[in-house]
Structures are given as structure tokens and as C-alpha cells.
Amino acid sequence: MNLLQVPAAIVIVILVIARQLRGEPLRGKRLILLPAVITVVGFIGLGEHGHHPATADYACIVIDAVIAAGIGAAQGALLRLEPHEGVLWTRMPVRGLWLWPALVVSRVGMTVVAVTLDAHVAGSTAPVLFLLGVNRLGQAAVVTPRALASGVPFAPEKDGRPFDVRDALAGVVGGAAADRRPAQYATRHPAQHPAPTAPRNASEHGSGYGRGGRGSC
Template sequence: MSGSAEGILIIAAVGYVLIRRFLGEPLEGKRMLLLPAVLAGIGVVHLIKAPQPAVSIGFLIATAALVALLGVLRGISARVFERDCLLMMRYTGTTLVLWVINLGVEVGSEFLLGQLDPQIEQSASSMFTIGIGLLAEGIAVLAKGVRTEGPIMWAKGRRSKPDRMSPLLDCLQRAARTDQSPMRDLGSFATRVGELRNSARAQQDADDPAASARRYSSACRSAMAGRRR
């Protein structure tokens, strides 16, 4: 397939994703993770067919890192909500602005990369960076989804078959809902220890009134000494 034809397919694929996600679509793990990874992998396969200069590789990696950051920001800006017992996602105005910046980065990097290495297959580099950006966006959106009420499907059922769910995503959702934070558990443990200690002291005072009176008298003397100082 020629480079121009691949470029047209890439533009069509990005446009399809933008339209679907602006209208709102189900949060589908396979579409969010697997397909972008395949797109990035195809780009890598095309790039390694011919040896690339170190400068071009470094520039491509830097571009991919920037695009991944923009993908994470897009995922954070997207809205995640429940509808018809499924989690949905929808792009916002902020997401559109981030996409415009992303496309500007892609065009600018392709131009500079062409100046550094005229022999590089630019459609392959675009597939790689766009795939990385969509993968980062998918991870960010799914991270929001696991903290939201509602199931996340892995793949939509075909031909009247039920939707496929992911045990891993279900497990992550349960863990996020229970909020089993180590610091929270430590704080609860310390509170419980304090309650048990106070209860034990109250029981001891009830069993030995004289010891309770001595402790009260000692506390009063300490308070008076502190005032004199």
C-alpha cells in the first residue's frame, strides 16, 4: 500500500474515533487498549524494515512521549458516565482542544522528521505515534472507569451474543470501590488501639477507685506545676 493511501486511512480512522467519542460510546476495553497497540505495532514493524539514524529514532521517541502525555490528558478530560447499565465515555470541549494540539504536534514532527531523514516512512511514524497516544488515552479513561459505578465491557457482543466482560477490569473495579488503602487501614488500626486502651483504663478505674483518685490527683498537681512555670 502506498504512503498516501496509508495516510488517508489514518486520517479516516482518527476522524471515525473523534466522531464516535464526541457522540458518546460504550467504554470498551478491547477498543481502548488492543486496537491502539496493534496500530502502534504496525508502525514499528514498518519502521524497522530499514535501518534508521539514531537522530531520527531519538526524535520519534520524544514525539511519542509528548503524544502519550497528550493522550493521558485527553483521557482525563473525557467524561465517563453510566447509561443502560454500562459505562460510557464522551469527549468534551477540552478533549477537542487537546486533539487539535496533538494533531499540530503530529504535523510538525512529521515535517521536522522529514528534514532529518528524508528516507523515513512518515505514514509508519504517524501510525506509531497515534497508536501510542490512543493507547495512553485508553488507559487514562479506563482508570477513571474502574473508579465509577457500572460495569466495563471488554468487547461488544456480535450477532446477538452477550457482551464479553473482563475479569481483570471487574477485579480492579472491586478493589477501587473497597478503597483498601494501606494508610487508611493504618489509621483505622491506630484508632481502634486507642479505643481499646481507653476502654481498658475505664475498666481499671471502675475496679480500683483508689487508683483512679491517685491518677486524678497526680494530673492536677502536674497541671498546677505547669501554670507556675
């Protein structure tokens, strides 16, 4: 499985570079969800085939991940956001491509350090997919606030449905609080309307009887 991660990562990088240079609609799932999936899959792959990362492995991987996320943030800062037909498009200028070789060099350097420290998992191909996902998340962390501040909506997903980044982030961070709001509203809602209805009906009946009583006198 680990041997397959390298060609998979190479294919992903080639596709990303091609899309960045050509320009593409900015879709929320591709910006946020896809990197998150890649990161989780890559992290799970760290312990496959009986390899159990030691303390030195985790230390090297964490340092490598911080570097990968920083390079991703730089990529996100250089990425151009442009409105096109009412939605956001992204395009990477050619001068931003140097960050990809920087990511490769950082990985090679940390591999040498890991091998020196006998961190066999960190020095293998196992962290490649995980680090690529972290790199993409670093870019998303910078691009998402920029996109929201632009006021231009994200492009619809391929199925035609819109992807609301604010709702997605709110669902992850405060899903429980969001779920409680409708219930609180439902408990307040009847208290505001039925309560005055009963007294109003009672007063109407009472006044009718009162008028009837006075009229009979």
C-alpha cells in the same frame, strides 16, 4: 504501505472524533486491545521498504511518541465517563477537541526537526500510524483506572461477552503466576481431605474390632 498509513490514520481519527462527540459504550477491547494492535502494526511499518531507522530517527520518534502519549493522557482526563443502562459510556466535551489539532501540530513540528537532522524515516509518513496508536494507549492509561474506580462495569463486547479489564491486565503482567495457582491449589486440596479420611476409616474399623473383642470376652 507507508502512503496508505496516512489515509488510514485520518479515517481512524474521524471515526474516533465522531464517536467521542456522540458518546459510546466503553468497551475494553476498543479501549485497550485496538490501540495496542495499531501501535504494533505502526511500529512494524517503520522498517518496511528497506528503510532502516538510524539513531536520529529513533530519537525523534521517541520524543514524538512521548508527546503523543501525553496528549492522549490529556484526552483521557477530559473524557467523560457516565453510567448508562448499567454500563459505562464515554463522551468527549467539545472543549476537548483542541487536543487533536495539538497532536497534528506536534507531528508537523517533529517532522521539520527530523528533516533538519536527516532523520528520513522519522520525517516521513512512516511513524503516523505508530504515533496514533501510542496516542490511544495514552488515553487508555488514564481512562482505564478511572473506569475501574467508578465501580460501573464496562459495556459488553459486540459478541455479547463481557471484557474483564482486571483479568486481561493480570494475564499480561502475571500470566505465569496465575497459571501456577490452580496447580498449587490442586496439590494442597487432596492433602487436606484424603489424609484425615484414611485415619478416620482405620479408627472406625479398629474400634469395631475392639468392641467386638470386648463383647466376645
